[in-house]
Amino acid sequence: xxxxxxxxxxxxxxxxxxxxxxxxxxxxxxxxACYGGYxxxxxxxxxxxxxxxxxxxxxxxIGLLQAVYSLPNIVAMLVCGVIIDxxxxxxxxxxxxxxxxxxxxxxxxxxxxxxxxxGRLLVGSGGEALALAANxxxxxxxxxxxxxxxxxxxxxxxxxxxxxxxxxxxxxSAAYTYWxxxxxxGVGFGAFCLLGALLYWMLDARGERRFTLGHAARExxxxxxxxxxxxxxxxxxxxxxxxxxxxxFPFETFGQKFLIEARGVSPQTASLLVGMEPFFSxxxxxxxxxxxxxxxxxxALMMFGSLLIVPVFLMLGYTDIPPMIPxxxxxxxxxxxxxxxxxxxxxxxxxxRLGLANGMLDTIQQLGLVVINLLVGWANDRWLASAxxxxxxxxxxxxxxxxxVLAVVCGYALWRVETGPHAHGLETITTSL
Numbered sequence: 220x221x222x223x224x225x226x227x228x229x230x231x232x233x234x235x236x237x238x239x240x241x242x243x244x245x246x247x248x249x250x251x252a253c254y255g256g257y258x259x260x261x262x263x264x265x266x267x268x269x270x271x272x273x274x275x276x277x278x279x280x281i282g283l284l285q286a287v288y289s290l291p292n293i294v295a296m297l298v299c300g301v302i303i304d305x306x307x308x309x310x311x312x313x314x315x316x317x318x319x320x321x322x323x324x325x326x327x328x329x330x331x332x333x334x335x336x337x338g339r340l341l342v343g344s345g346g347e348a349l350a351l352a353a354n355x356x357x358x359x360x361x362x363x364x365x366x367x368x369x370x371x372x373x374x375x376x377x378x379x380x381x382x383x384x385x386x387x388x389x390x391x392s393a394a395y396t397y398w399x400x401x402x403x404x405g406v407g408f409g410a411f412c413l414l415g416a417l418l419y420w421m422l423d424a425r426g427e428r429r430f431t432l433g434h435a436a437r438e439x440x441x442x443x444x445x446x447x448x449x450x451x452x453x454x455x456x457x458x459x460x461x462x463x464x465x466x467x468f469p470f471e472t473f474g475q476k477f478l479i480e481a482r483g484v485s486p487q488t489a490s491l492l493v494g495m496e497p498f499f500s501x502x503x504x505x506x507x508x509x510x511x512x513x514x515x516x517x518x519a520l521m522m523f524g525s526l527l528i529v530p531v532f533l534m535l536g537y538t539d540i541p542p543m544i545p546x547x548x549x550x551x552x553x554x555x556x557x558x559x560x561x562x563x564x565x566x567x568x569x570x571x572r573l574g575l576a577n578g579m580l581d582t583i584q585q586l587g588l589v590v591i592n593l594l595v596g597w598a599n600d601r602w603l604a605s606a607x608x609x610x611x612x613x614x615x616x617x618x619x620x621x622x623x624v625l626a627v628v629c630g631y632a633l634w635r636v637e638t639g640p641h642a643h644g645l646e647t648i649t650t651s652l
Contacts, residue, residue: 237360237430245360245422246369249353250376252316252415256349257380258408259319259342260288261497265388265490266401267476273398274330278473278604282596285472287336288343289592292585296578299348303355309420311352316412318345323409327402347581349412350377356419359432378501383408385471385494389487449576452567452643455633456560457580459521461587462626463556466528466619467549469591471496473599473615481609482535482542492542495550503554508562517559517566517645518637522630524556529623536616567643594618 237245263285270276303311319342326338353373361369387394387401394400426432471493478489511517531545561577568576595615604611637645 234429234431237426237432241422241426241430242360242369245419245426246357246372248415248418248422249312249356249373250415251411251418252312252349253353253373253377254380254383255316255408255411255413255415256319256346257377258384258411259323259380259405260346261381261384261471262387262401262405262408263288263339264471264473264493265385265395265475266398267473268479268486268489269395269398269401271476276332277596278476278599279593279596280332281476282469282472282592282594283332284335284339285469286589286592287340288346289585289588291340291344292347293582293589295344296347296351296581296585299351299578303348303352308352308356308359309423312349312356312416312419315345315349315352316416318342319349319412320406320409323402323406327399327406330398345412347585351578351581356423359423360426374504375501378497378504380408381497382494382501385475385497386490388475388490392487395486449568449579451641452633452636452645453564453576455629455636456563456567457583459525459556459626459629459633460560460580461583462622462629463525463528463552463560464584465587465591465622466532466626467496467553468588469595470532470549470619472592473595477535477604477612477615478542480604480606481612484542492546495543495546496553499547499550500554500557503551504558507555507558511559511562513649515645515647515649517563518630518634519646520559521556521563522627522634524552524559525623525626525630527552527555529620529627532616532619532623536613563645566645566648591618591622 263281267276267281270281271278306314322338322341322343322345324338325341326335328334328338357369357373383390384405387404391401391404394404423432474493475486475489478484478492479486484492507520511520527548531549534540534545535542561580564576564580595618598614598618599612602608602611602614604615634646637643
């Protein structure tokens with residue numbers, strides 16, 4: 220997700236800063252939109268067993284449904300910040316919310332893979348862009364006070380959306396008897412995107428007349444040649460980003476199906492196990508953020524968090540260890556690494572290019588998710604992974620393990636740079652509490 224320049228021009232300070240009550244109302248509106256958007260991202264994973272059983276979708280088909288979500292963001296995240304700046308957060312949130320809602324509706328229209336993929340493509344076109352617009356909205360209203368808290372709570376609302384989707388077979392078990400019903404449930408949750416965008420529009424239009432709001436717009440254009448001019452620490456963070464998230468999100472795509480077929484758990488238990496990831500993130504991210512601000516050692520912690528997930532997939536695929544243990548390890552890592560990674564950009568990138576850096580990081584992440592979702596889906600099909608051939612999942616588990624090892628290597632390389640003469644302070648900079 221992307222942070223934005225929140226500077227305010229001196230000649231517009233005649234009006235007061237937003238009141239706390241106004242800020243929290245705006246945050247509620249943004250949180251509603253993000254809640255619906257993240258539910259839309261994560262609801263395919265819990266549905267995978269049903270799609271396989273009733274529509275005879277292969278794992279390659281299911282991987283495609285999740286991959287096409289990320290496909291438009293490979294390019295979009297580099298330009299959507301400019302689009303948001305030009306049209307403003309009100310219009311941007313509304314447009315992206317409509318795209319998500321329409322995409323969810325199309326996904327539920329037909330059992331044909333092509334129609335579902337078209338719907339997921341539309342959801343993806345709005346999903347990450349809505350998250351970026353939400354960050355700009357938080358920066359616009361919280362520029363004067365409680366900025367970090369505002370960003371943290373926005374992230375919590377998003378994780379709640381993910382958690383609601385992952386555990387939906389538990390709280391909405393009746394819907395998981397027919398493939399279309401969970402998709403229609405997703406349409407209902409997509410309405411939160413519209414409701415949040417509408418509420419934000421009204422609050423922001425009113426607040427613009429009463430308060431001095433922060434400005435996220437960039438006055439100068441970035442030359443094309445500047446897009447890729449970042450230093451070594453940035454590119455190592457980018458490599459860590461794509462490898463770390465390349466283990467987490469694609470595993471969520473296939474995780475519930477794997478746990479049901481290879482570990483013999485019920486659909487409800489599988490949903491709760493995979494739901495541990497967003498739950499741990501929801502609780503742990505603010506805690507790890509506070510610890511990092513106090514004690515630093517950011518690159519070392521990113522390396523440690525990546526190391527936590529290396530044994531997870533082999534534990535799941537080859538041992539009788541209760542799956543709750545490796546899933547808890549993955550949940551801790553999912554709370555730790557993102558809590559450190561995204562704020563670390565503030566220290567390694569010039570503030571004037573922070574938005575571009577966040578967009579570039581998200582673009583690289585989305586590209587990795589497309590490739591890895593398709594790769595793991597192909598591997599599961601190639602080795603005939605199923606309830607009668609649990610060993611067919613081993614190839615996918617080895618793919619995840621190899622990617623996790625690469626994440627550790629990237630974390631180690633970043634730690635070496637940040638403990639050397641070209642360090643940016645990731646290991647040393649602290650903030651007082």
